[in-house]
Amino acid sequence: MPHHDSRATHGPAANHGPAANHGPAANHGPAPRRNFLAEALAILCGGLATLPPIAAGIWAFLDPLGRRGAAAKFLPVADIASVPDDGIPRQFAVVADRVDAWTGFAAEPIGAVYLRREKGAEKVEAISATCPHAGCFIEMDQVEKCFRCPCHNSRFTLSGGIVAPSPSPRAMDSLECEVDGKGSIAVKWQNFYTGIAEKKVKP
Amino acid sequence: MSDSPRRDSPQQSRPAGKAPGLLGGLADFLDDRTGYRAVVRAALYENVPGGARWRYVWGSCLVFAFLTQAITGLFLWASYSASSQTAWESVYYIQHEMSGGWLLRGIHHVMAQAMVVLLALHLMQVVIDGAYKAPREVNFWLGLVLMMLVLGMALTGYLLPWDQKGYWATRVATNLAGLVPLVGPAIQQLVVGGPDYGHHTLTRFFALHAGFLPATLVAMLVVHLALFRKHGLHAKQPITRPDAMFWPDQVLKDAVAMLAVMAVVLGVILLPAVRTMLAGGQVDWGHVGAELGAPADPSQPYAAARPEWYFLFLFQFLKVFEGWGASGEFFGAIVVPGIVMGLMFLMPIVGRWKLGHRFNVCFTLAILAGAGLLTAMALNEDYCGLWADKAALADVRKLLDETEGDPGKIAAALGNDAATIAAFEKRAKKLEKIRHSESFLAAARQAEADAERAVELAGRPGKIPPTGGLELVRRDAKTVGPRLFERHCASCHAHVDPAAPGAAEILAKSSAANLHGFGTARWLEGLFDPKQVAGPAYFGNTAHKEGEMVGYVTGEMADADEWKPEEIRAVVAAMAAEAGLAAADTPAELVSRGRGLIADGERCGSCHTFHEKADDSGEVEYGSAPDITRWGSKEWLVGIIADPTHARFYGESNDRMPSFGKGKDGGAAILTREQIELVADWLRGDWYRPAGH
Structure with missing residues (x-):
């Protein structure tokens, strides 16, 4: 096949001259005319053929957008006896049934919460351990008697208030909290968007 | 590309006389810096000698x-x-x-x-x-x-x-x-x-x-x-x-x-x-779309195992070497395919000879035809049970059943005529093939049902446990129950809907009660039916055939003066309620009336204990017949399967039934507690059902 030498004469440049006269291929037709119908059809068919895999892929890839976390509900966290009324927060694990895609976990720790009571108070305050700045896990600084986020050094008072200057745009997130007649503390477990001044619940 | 970007300037590659638009300008800019037009041109403007053809599309x-x-x-x-x-x-x-x-x-x-x-x-x-x-x-x-x-x-x-x-x-x-x-x-x-x-x-x-x-x-x-x-x-x-x-x-x-x-x-x-x-x-x-079978289970045989259809010819080809042992498999799976691939690699060299090209074409077509034929054979072996004429071989099946396949007996039955025997053997082979296919088809149907069930279980509100889907299947009474029953119970007990075709034949072969629907009103009605109680579905094939229960049902209970039909209905309702399997619309007063009749020392209570209180030592003094407190419940069934010889059940009058939960001489039990529970759940039809089913 005499392709190597004839190729250079083809292509749009060939429009300008009778390319068929070049090279030894005797049965070359006339110079390629632009056949818009054929070109459009080729693009259309090729596009249509490639569409289903891409569409199916994107359809499945977007699946997480339609999913919502478990509805916020009150979860038993601790007994009131384990939260002395000394103003010092204590950390408790939040345990709940959790669904992770196909897996159902029964009674798994899903997060942590700080509980504290003011001196002589019956009321329990619950604060989420998730930093409102970037979502790190806030720790108690036993020496300085404050909360400190290990990631960017946001500091908070023991009641969760912001200590300026702080990378965190807002105070620690308080959670709704109930104590039943038997002294069992339940916390309404919620996640909030981080990095914004407003305390906004994640869906 | 031999063209330099300078020579291939935008002015030249654009149609003359038109000013570049925004897109055109961008394209010029890109081409100036990448030379992409030359690449695209080289890709698209390839000469096709003799014009475009459909045969080039593959x-x-x-x-x-x-x-x-x-x-x-x-x-x-x-x-x-x-x-x-x-x-x-x-x-x-x-x-x-x-x-x-x-x-x-x-x-x-x-x-x-x-x-x-x-x-x-x-x-x-x-x-x-x-x-x-x-x-x-x-x-x-x-x-x-x-x-x-x-x-x-x-x-x-x-x-x-x-x-x-x-x-x-x-x-x-x-x-x-x-x-x-x-x-x-x-x-x-x-x-x-x-x-x-x-x-x-x-x-x-x-x-x-x-x-x-x-x-x-x-x-x-x-x-x-x-x-x-x-x-x-x-x-x-x-x-x-x-x-x-x-x-x-x-x-x-x-x-x-x-x-x-x-x-x-x-x-x-x-x-x-x-x-x-x-x-x-x-x-x-x-x-x-694509199938998904049941989760992989190394402990569960899979008779429907087949490669994907395009590898079936290899699968079938290996059967040619059956009986050759490992060397046969080596030959069929590695040597022959290796030779075929080798010959294909040699095609360009073989093709230089005068007849080489023809040989190559014939060889390729022969390989493809051979693969097609082997695929057809494999499919025929697996699926011939669907279309084969089984009725025409009924006499072969009958003779094989009667003689239990003993060649001597078959020859005798055929009058020791060599030609007849040869013809018979040919037809027996055909029957064997159909039986093979039937067992494959049954395995395929079972695989489909198992897959369906696994998916049903995975869709439970509790989702799949962290240990995986196999765990769900292994703990599912609907899946495992029949397997355990088949292995351990079915040698004596039947489990067949009495109304199903062929049920009579199965029941005749069984040597213990038919447990299909055990605990339901339908099962109990049969038990209290004088015509059925001594039949094969109940005590007919057991040592209790002439026992007191059969005597009582065929005697007292058959007498309308002693047991009015509505009294029997009340006992049926009460017993089904004990099992927890009574129909939802069973009237409560019927159940309580039935309970009274059961506890009556002149009736059932004369032999059976029923909600008997334990004595001071904490023991219940059982009667001469099994205790029917919560009869048919999971707890009762687990108890009788684990140890029918316990005084609570048949005691010393137990007929052949092994104590599945009790090891002999301190050894391991035949079934674990969990397995017995699975059988009990299955017998009671107690398994997960998706909402709306």
């Missing part, structure tokens, strides 16, 4: 099929998790819970099969047109390597869902790889990722399927296409029509063919759903 279709697999594969990758506790589970999630997952998986699954067909067509076209000859030998060899890579991807992809089908097929394939001399066992262990199948089998197969093999394939494909362009298209001879350009003439034909391939793929996926829709049914999209 290569492009294969590239398109690979592209489809790459796209769908990457998106599947975004949701797949390769481990033995998450592979089946994540594929279940893709198929049944993710939006569009069924379509994504369906396209990947069906296109993989289309690719094998396209490979065969491309190979045939290349061989028949003689396109493998000089100077294209290297490209032909590359093509063969590409073919093996595609088949390798098909083989490795089959395992990834980690279902029964893929698991058992892969075990066979890897065991065959172990037959290679010297290095076989090492290869097998490397591929499997250890001495046994598990996490690392999956991670390795996944890495092969989505990494090593496609990366190698892309590299080879680039060279394959470059060489194709270097030598130009090998035109079908003789050339009778004018040449044409690759773009748009051949591209249009290629694109139409690709669209047709995609249409076929979508058709295969959607046809069953469309049929359901046309019949007015509701389509369950999770069941459209």
